[in-house]
Amino acid sequence: MDLMKILDGQVALGNKSGTKNLGEHKFWKTQPVPQLLNALTGPTEIKEGPIDPPKTPADVRQEPGQLPSGFEWSLIDITNEEQCKEVYILLSENYVEDDDAMFRFNYSKEFLLWALTAPGYYPDWHIGVRVVKTGKLVAFISGIKVDIRVRANTFDAAEINFLCVHKKLRSKRLAPVLIKEVTRRVNLTNIWQAIYTAGVVIPTPIGTSRYYHRNLNPPKLVDIGFAALPRGMTIARLVRQYAVSSHPRIPGFREMMQSDVPQVGALLRRYLSRFEVTQTFAKDEEIEHWFLSGHGRDVDGERKEQVVWAYVVEDPTTHLVTDLVSFYSLPSTVMKHKKHNLLNAAYLFYYASDVIFSPGGSSDDAATHEAKAKQRLEERLNALINDLLVIAQNAGFDVLNALTLGDNNMFLNEQKFGAGDGFLVSITWFVNWWLLISGFLSSHRIVS
Ligand SMILES: CC(C)(COP(=O)(O)OP(=O)(O)OC[C@H]1O[C@@H](n2cnc3c(N)ncnc32)[C@H](O)[C@@H]1OP(=O)(O)O)[C@@H](O)C(=O)NCCC(=O)NCCS
Structure with missing residues (x-):
């Protein structure tokens, strides 16, 4: 995307019209x-x-x-x-x-x-x-x-x-x-x-992100016009293409608990320290709030009013928490549709993994070490997102949305996310730092 043209109002974000020149x-x-x-x-x-x-x-x-x-x-x-x-x-x-x-x-x-x-x-x-x-x-x-x-x-x-x-x-x-x-x-x-x-673009973005969508319910997404049925494709084939397994695969993958809070806090802070712009989550009470307080209530064995789903990997041998992965629920009203009135969308929230920090071979030079760490992270994130898709599917979500930020480019394609028509623009307000941060906003539809 040509940032200059967007800023100058020559080009709109997505298919939005009516952009203005900054002046x-x-x-x-x-x-x-x-x-x-x-x-x-x-x-x-x-x-x-x-x-x-x-x-x-x-x-x-x-x-x-x-x-x-x-x-x-x-x-x-x-x-x-x-x-x-x-x-x-x-x-x-x-x-x-x-x-x-x-x-x-x-x-x-x-x-x-x-x-x-x-x-x-x-x-x-x-x-x-x-x-x-x-x-x-x-x-x-x-x-x-x-x-x-x-x-x-x-x-x-x-x-x-x-x-x-x-x-x-x-x-x-x-x-x-x-x-x-x-x-x-x-x-x-x-x-x-x-x-x-x-x-929308207003003075002045410090980052733009594109929404990607992982289809979990092809018949419904096609029916409501959120996803298109590609030419020559049948719904049955689309269903097979987007099928996810019925159980998570990573050994030790389980729902996050209260006792995980200190370890999750330490892991997330360390993971986020690799980025130039982040929320710090300096206190454990913030971890508890963002990952546990939205867990809903158990009513007759069923979880109700849940907002956030947080999972960790507990190493089966050491019993240490090695990974975190989470999403939140943000449905959209489907307007003017006879059969469906709600799109059950999950949005990828924070994740972290300690594989990026594990020591490499002693003979590796810095570049080799970094390349190997990246490779390990890519494999691990794909496994984590794969398991998260299972959780989202079993919880009845129609789609998992994610932005092009953080380390997401390591798994978006492999986990079959499709590019959306929604763009998210991060803006600082009375500050002149260049930032990139995730937020709670999107606009949607899978265009490819
Ligand atoms: C966003 C919303 C509150 C703007 O209200 P409005 O009646 O359309 O616009 P107003 O006439 O009151 O004000 C226009 C000014 O607000 C700015 N503005 C519009 N949307 C904005 C936004 N999302 N964030 C910050 N400023 C915004 C405009 O750029 C304009 O300022 P400018 O002349 O310097 O460019 C309204 O359109 C709305 O409720 N939309 C649906 C919800 C929504 O999009 N919320 C924002 C989520 S980020």
């Missing part, structure tokens, strides 16, 4: 984000560090921003069932759709609770807008606190998510008001960097 962004051009096009075309080198001179919370306006008349700010207590349901309804009716309005995200209430109550979250970063007269919730934006490491720098940041304006209130410049309000509340806690992902 046309009336709101974003006033914000402390990198105006990258200038930097790329001009002679100046980008220096790593904050864009704005340092400020303190005392410099921040203490009152909320002004909303159009008839609307009011409303703090959302996401742990309150009624309020969580209100957010759920707003999003399920108005959140991200694909370009052809065939699918719309249907985040569950459990997902919202899980995603918005991570350790260290600030309840007042969960911001709603209501109609004064009726009390109806018509817009939402949220953030959680995350520790981000960019190369050698680790800093507190806000991860912004679930920006949504009711369909009837679009194009009225309400989104900038929401974005400025969450910014103000983030700044009041003395945090000055934020990150988010979007399916």
Whole structure:
């Protein structure tokens, strides 16, 4: 992809239309984000560090921003069932759709609770807008606190998510008001960097990722138009092509448990240290939250309301945890279909393996050692994803989605993921680091 052309608005992401030139962004051009096009075309080198001179919370306006008349700010207590349901309804009716309005995200209430109550979250970063007269919730934006490491720098940041304006209130410049309000509340806690992902290009992406989809239910995906039936192919052959085995194969592959938390934390941190940009997961309580708190409840021997599926490999000899692999559940509403109303999609979440760290032969030079380690990792990740596909299939998912980031290129093709038409763009906001980070957003459909 030609980044310059995308930034210049000459080329759209996926099959999206209506891209703008950076200069046309009336709101974003006033914000402390990198105006990258200038930097790329001009002679100046980008220096790593904050864009704005340092400020303190005392410099921040203490009152909320002004909303159009008839609307009011409303703090959302996401742990309150009624309020969580209100957010759920707003999003399920108005959140991200694909370009052809065939699918719309249907985040569950459990997902919202899980995603918005991570350790260290600030309840007042969960911001709603209501109609004064009726009390109806018509817009939402949220953030959680995350520790981000960019190369050698680790800093507190806000991860912004679930920006949504009711369909009837679009194009009225309400989104900038929401974005400025969450910014103000983030700044009041003395945090000055934020990150988010979007399916559109706005100033200025630090990375783009393509969605890939592993078909687990060919008849349904073809029926709802998520996947096409290639010419000359029959459904029966497609089913055979995408069949997965009935049981995981790696010895010691099992569901993650509470007692695994310290080992999983150490493994994941070590694995992520190989990347230039990551969330740090410095505390074990974060590991517990992200991998265990969304495990659902057992009702009559059945798991209900599960959001995250986390599996580890326990070495049968040493009983040490050597690998982690996980996904989360994010269904989409299938709009306008007679038979199906839900696409059960699983999204690949974090994984880690210690094979990359095992010592090589003593006679190997550095390059040979690295090549062998990469080879071992590739084999292991393929085995792990293969087993994860079994879990996803047995849990009734129709598709496993993954992005082109991390080490995913080591297994996407071999595990029969197909390229999608959805692109995910990571954007830093008031920060000029080049980042690449995964998020909770996609738009979809398998195009190849
Ligand atoms: C995204 C959404 C809130 C934008 O609201 P809107 O009514 O379309 O746009 P508004 O008139 O209020 O504001 C337009 C400004 O917001 C910016 N904007 C639009 N979508 C944005 C996004 N996803 N992230 C950040 N800024 C965004 C626009 O670029 C524009 O600023 P600019 O002139 O500097 O380019 C709304 O379209 C929506 O709810 N869409 C469905 C859910 C969704 O896509 N959420 C975002 C997920 S990343």
